[in-house]
Ligand SMILES: Nc1ncnc2c1ncn2[C@@H]1O[C@H](COP(=O)(O)OP(=O)(O)OP(=O)(O)O)[C@@H](O)[C@H]1O
């Protein structure tokens with residue numbers, strides 16, 4: 515099984531992520547994509563982070579009718595912050611017959627040489643990079659990369675959190691099932707941003 519791993523904080527997941535996942539499944543040989551929810555990105559502050567189980571639940575609700583997409587909580591039991599190289603080593607041991615690729619935006623790839631043990635990632639896993647405006651791929655760090663164009667929506671989880679904090683609607687920015695959960699549980703309502 516050819517599986518793409520799409521790592522993120524997903525705080526919360528939004529349609530930008532889902533459109534990318536669908537596009538990559540349409541345009542590559544990948545058969546499925548796993549959204550790997552990172553409890554703690556090594557580069558991000560945690561004060562705005564919703565509990566990881568709530569973020570996982572929102573991902574699950576968003577993808578529940580699409581068998582090609584899965585939500586992974588694999589990083590919940592690994593050490594924090596969430597280093598992608600550690601997770602990949604763990605996944606390879608746990609699923610020896612799966613062929614994993616890593617899916618990331620060109621914004622993330624620009625920084626990859628600053629990631630913990632990044633050679634363990636780029637030397638052993640194909641990387642599917644979707645181009646984000648303003649972030650060209652200039653240094654390929656000798657990785658096995660597949661660069662693709664992708665439909666871009668100018669949405670971010672940060673913007674969604676701001677709307678919620680201001681009591682504004684997030685309709686159509688996240689799947690309806692996730693929107694209902696966010697409103698019901700008052701997620702992101704009382705956060706700083
Ligand atoms: N609108 C978008 N279209 C395509 N990719 C996106 C979009 N928003 C985020 N991504 C990418 O998806 C991955 C996971 O995203 P992440 O969970 O950080 O969402 P985010 O919206 O960028 O969050 P935040 O605003 O909190 O930084 C990252 O690699 C990020 O670059």
Ligand SMILES: O=C(O)c1ccc[n+]([C@@H]2O[C@H](COP(=O)([O-])O)[C@@H](O)[C@H]2O)c1
Nearest residue numbers: 521522523552555596597598599629630
């Ligand atoms: O392994 C690292 O050193 C590393 C450094 C920066 C980011 N990452 C991962 O990249 C993913 C994207 O993060 P985010 O918060 O932008 O969605 C997330 O899973 C992080 O854990 C990983």
